[in-house]
Amino acid sequence: MNILVTGGAGFIGSNFIYYEREVHPEDRIVCLDALTYAGNLSTLKPLLNDPQFRFVRGNIADRPFVRALFAEEKFDAVVNFAAESHVDRSVENPELFLRSNILGTQVLMDACREYGVARYHQVSTDEVYGDLPLDRPDLFFTEQTPLHTSSPYSASKASADLLVLASARTYGLPVTITRCSNNYGPYHFPEKLIPLMITRALADQPLPVYGTGENVRDWLYVKDHCSAIDLVLRKGRIGEIYNVGGHNERTNLDVVKTILAALGKPESLITFVTDRPGHDRRYAIDPTKIHTQLGWLPTTTFEKGIQTTIDWYLSNREWWENILKGDYQKDYERLYGGARLGENTK
Ligand code: NAD
Ligand code: DAU
Numbered sequence: 001m002n003i004l005v006t007g008g009a010g011f012i013g014s015n016f017i018y019y020e021r022e023v024h025p026e027d028r029i030v031c032l033d034a035l036t037y038a039g040n041l042s043t044l045k046p047l048l049n050d051p052q053f054r055f056v057r058g059n060i061a062d063r064p065f066v067r068a069l070f071a072e073e074k075f076d077a078v079v080n081f082a083a084e085s086h087v088d089r090s091v092e093n094p095e096l097f098l099r100s101n102i103l104g105t106q107v108l109m110d111a112c113r114e115y116g117v118a119r120y121h122q123v124s125t126d127e128v129y130g131d132l133p134l135d136r137p138d139l140f141f142t143e144q145t146p147l148h149t150s151s152p153y154s155a156s157k158a159s160a161d162l163l164v165l166a167s168a169r170t171y172g173l174p175v176t177i178t179r180c181s182n183n184y185g186p187y188h189f190p191e192k193l194i195p196l197m198i199t200r201a202l203a204d205q206p207l208p209v210y211g212t213g214e215n216v217r218d219w220l221y222v223k224d225h226c227s228a229i230d231l232v233l234r235k236g237r238i239g240e241i242y243n244v245g246g247h248n249e250r251t252n253l254d255v256v257k258t259i260l261a262a263l264g265k266p267e268s269l270i271t272f273v274t275d276r277p278g279h280d281r282r283y284a285i286d287p288t289k290i291h292t293q294l295g296w297l298p299t300t301t302f303e304k305g306i307q308t309t310i311d312w313y314l315s316n317r318e319w320w321e322n323i324l325k326g327d328y329q330k331d332y333e334r335l336y337g338g339a340r341l342g343e344n345t346k
Contacts, residue, residue: 001028001077002027002073002075002076002077003020003027003029003030003075003079004032004069004070004073004077004078004079005031005032005079005081006031006033006078006081006104006108007032007033007080007082007123008029008031008055009031009033009035009039009040009043009044009055010033010038010039010040010189011038011183011187011188011189011192012081012123012183012222012225012226013033013081013082014043015185015187015222015225016079016081016226016229017029017031017044017047018047019223019230020226021047021050021052021053023230028053028054029052030053030056030069031054031055032056032060032066032069033056033057033058034057034058035057038084038189040319040323041055042322043319059104060080060082060104060105060107060108061099061100061103062107063107063110066107066108067114069111070111070115071115075112075115076117076118076119077118078108078119078120079121079123079229079233080120080121080122080123081123082104083097083100083101083104083123083160084096084097084101084153086153086189086191086192087127087151087153087154087276088191088276090151090152090156091151091276091278094156097153098152098159101156101159102160105122105160105164106163108120109164109167109173109175112173113167113171118174119174119175119176120164120167120173120175120176121175121177121178121233122160122161122164122177123178123229124157124160124161124177124178124241125154125179125180126141126180126182126243126285127149127150127153127157127283128147128149128158128161129141129145129146129148129179130148130149130150131150131280131281131282131283133281133282134215134282137284139284140284140286141243141284141285141286142243142286142289143179143241143243147161147162150278151280161177161179165177168239176233176238176239176240176242177240177241177242178229178232178242178244178290179242179244180228180244180285181217181219181244181245181246182218182219182220182283183219183220183222183225184219184220184222185223185305186222186309186312186316187319188309189323190323190324193217193252193255193256194259194306194309195309196208197256198259198263198309198310198313199324200269201259201263201265202263202265204265204269205269206270206271207256207270207271208336209252209256209271209272209273210274210275210276210279211272211274211275211279212253212272213251213252213253213270213272214251214252215251215252215279215281216249216250216252216281216284217249217255217282217283218245218246218247218248218249218284218285219246219248219250219255219302219305220244220248221298221300221302221305224246224298224299224300225244227296227299228242231295232290232294235294236294242289242290242293242294243285243286243287243290244285244287244296245284245286246287247285247287248301249282250302253270256270257270258306259306262310263310
C-alpha cells in the first residue's frame with residue numbers, strides 16, 4: 001500500500017510511522033506535515049534516506065497543494081493525525097483549531113473522493129464525549145455515548161468526526177474513526193502533562209498541577225494506540241467508530257507523584273496552580289468493541305510504559321532540550337507565565 005500519514009512529525013504520527021515501517025516494511029509511507037511548533041523533522045531523521053518513505057511539508061487545509069499531492073501519489077489509504085492538539089492553546093486561539101482540525105479534514109476527504117482512495121482513517125479522541133463525573137467510576141465512554149464537548153479543541157475534533165460520518169453517508173467515502181484516550185511515550189511534546197513533568201522535574205523546576213490534581217485521565221502507551229490504528233486500517237469495518245483505551249485511569253496527582261518517585265525527586269516540587277478553564281474531570285474509555293470485533297488488546301502496563309518513557313527522556317535529552325531552547329519556550333511563558341505559574345492556589 002501507499003499510505004499518506006498526515007501529522008507524522010508529531011507525537012503519535014511519528015510513532016505510527018515507525019510502527020508501520022517495522023510491522024509492514026512492504027508498504028510505502030508518505031508523511032505530510034506542516035511542521036508547526038509541534039512538528040519536529042528531527043524525529044523522523046532515521047527515515048529520511050529510507051526509499052519506502054517520503055516527507056512532504058505542507059498544510060492539510062491547503063486544497064490546491066493537497067490535490068496536487070494526491071494526483072502525484074495515488075494513495076491507497078490516508079491516516080489523518082494532523083491537528084492542533086493542545087487544549088490550553090485552543091482556549092487561547094480557537095480559530096487555528098478550526099482551520100487545521102475541521103477544514104483540513106474536509107480537504108483531505110474531498111481529495112480522497114476525487115482520487116478514489118480506498119480508505120480514509122480519522123484519528124480522533126475520547127475528548128469528543130466530554131467528561132464523566134469523578135464519583136461515578138461505573139461510567140465509561142462507549143461508541144454510543146453522545147458527543148458533548150468542552151473545549152475549542154474537543155469541539156473541533158467532534159466537528160471533524162461529524163464531517164467524516166457525513167462524507168461516508170452522503171458520498172459513500174470508505175471511512176473509519178478511532179477515538180483514543182490519553183497517550184504517552186517517546187517524542188511526546190513537552191507541553192503535555194507527562195513529558196512536561198519529566199523535563200521540569202529533571203531541572204528541579206516547579207511542577208504546575210491544575211486545580212486540585214484530582215482530574216482523571218485514562219493513559220495508553222503510544223505503541224498500543226498505533227497497533228489499534230493499524231488493525232482498524234487493515235481489518236476494521238468501513239463506516240465504523242472504534243474506541244481505544246486500556247482501562248488505566250489515574251489522577252493527575254498520581255501520575256506526577258509516580259514520575260517524581262521514579263526520578264528520585266521530592267514531592268515539594270508540586271505546585272498547585274489555577275485550573276484550566278472548562279477542565280474535563282474524568283475520561284474513561286470502554287474498549288470492548290475493538291477487543292471483541294478485532295481482537296485488539298494493549299500490551300504495555302502503565303508501570304512498564306512510564307518507566308520506558310522516563311528512560312527515553314533521560315537518554316534523548318538533545319531531542320527535548322532543542323525544543324525547549326526554541327520558540328516553544330516563548331510560547332510557554334506567554335501561555336502560562338503570569339496566569340498560571342505565578343499563582344499558587346494552595
Ligand atoms: P501533536 O501536536 O504532537 O502533532 C500534531 C502534528 O500535526 C504536528 O507534527 C504538526 O506539525 C502537524 N500539523 C498540525 N496542523 C497541521 C496542518 N494544518 N497540516 C499539516 N500538519 C499539521 O499531536 P499528537 O498528540 O501526536 O496527536 C495526533 C492526533 O491524535 C491528533 O489528531 C489528536 O487529536 C489525536 N489524539 C491525540 C491523543 C493524545 O493523547 N496526544 C489522544 C487521542 C487522539
Ligand atoms: O484524551 C485525549 C487527549 O489527551 C487528546 O485528544 C489531546 O490531544 C491530548 O493533548 C490530551 O489532552 P489532555 O488535556 O488530557 O492532556 P494534557 O497533557 O494537556 O493534560 C492532561 C491532564 O493534566 C489534564 O487534566 C490537565 C492536567 N495538566 C496539564 C498540564 C499541561 C496539569 O495539571 N498541568 C499541566 O501543566
